[in-house]
Amino acid sequence: MSQGMPIHAYQSAVEHTITPAELLIRLYEGAIRSVQILGEGIREKNIPKRSDAVMRATAILGELAVALEGQDHLDWAPRLLALYMFLIEEITVANLKDEPERLVPVQKILADLLETWKQASIQASKPVSPPPLSPEPAAPVRPVGQRLSMKG
Numbered sequence: 223m224s225q226g227m228p229i230h231a232y233q234s235a236v237e238h239t240i241t242p243a244e245l246l247i248r249l250y251e252g253a254i255r256s257v258q259i260l261g262e263g264i265r266e267k268n269i270p271k272r273s274d275a276v277m278r279a280t281a282i283l284g285e286l287a288v289a290l291e292g293q294d295h296l297d298w299a300p301r302l303l304a305l306y307m308f309l310i311e312e313i314t315v316a317n318l319k320d321e322p323e324r325l326v327p328v329q330k331i332l333a334d335l336l337e338t339w340k341q342a343s344i345q346a347s348k349p350v351s352p353p354p355l356s357p358e359p360a361a362p363v364r365p366v367g368q369r370l371s372m373k374g
Contacts, residue, residue, distance in 0.1 A: 243343035
């Protein structure tokens with residue numbers, strides 16, 4: 223048995239037991255972490271660190287973009303796709319031009335998206351309250367002017 227097998231089994235188990243919302247949140251967290259590492263790598267002039275971080279961040283954003291395929295019926299999907307493409311471009315340019323400051327807005331956008339999806343996940347997981355029960359039916363109303371008699 224190779225040493226990599228347990229980690230693959232763990233990753234497979236995680237993939238099959240977390241909800242789509244949890245997976246999405248983890249992807250955003252991974253993208254944010256990769257962009258942070260990229261900034262460190264640029265400042266440290268550490269090419270392997272930079273290379274790995276760029277590949278991870280752009281791969282995550284690429285996966286998020288691919289997940290939007292077929293979602294054209296959602297009015298926000300094309301705009302989100304364009305945003306992902308912009309973020310990939312900014313990450314690539316920051317790496318090529320040694321401009322870690324260019325990553326600050328990328329991190330901010332990713333953090334905002336992460337927070338938005340977290341809030342959406344919370345809202346979606348709240349149980350839907352059943353409609354309130356209607357009160358007991360009232361006794362029939364007698365027409366105005368009708369008197370009650372002792373005889374019935």
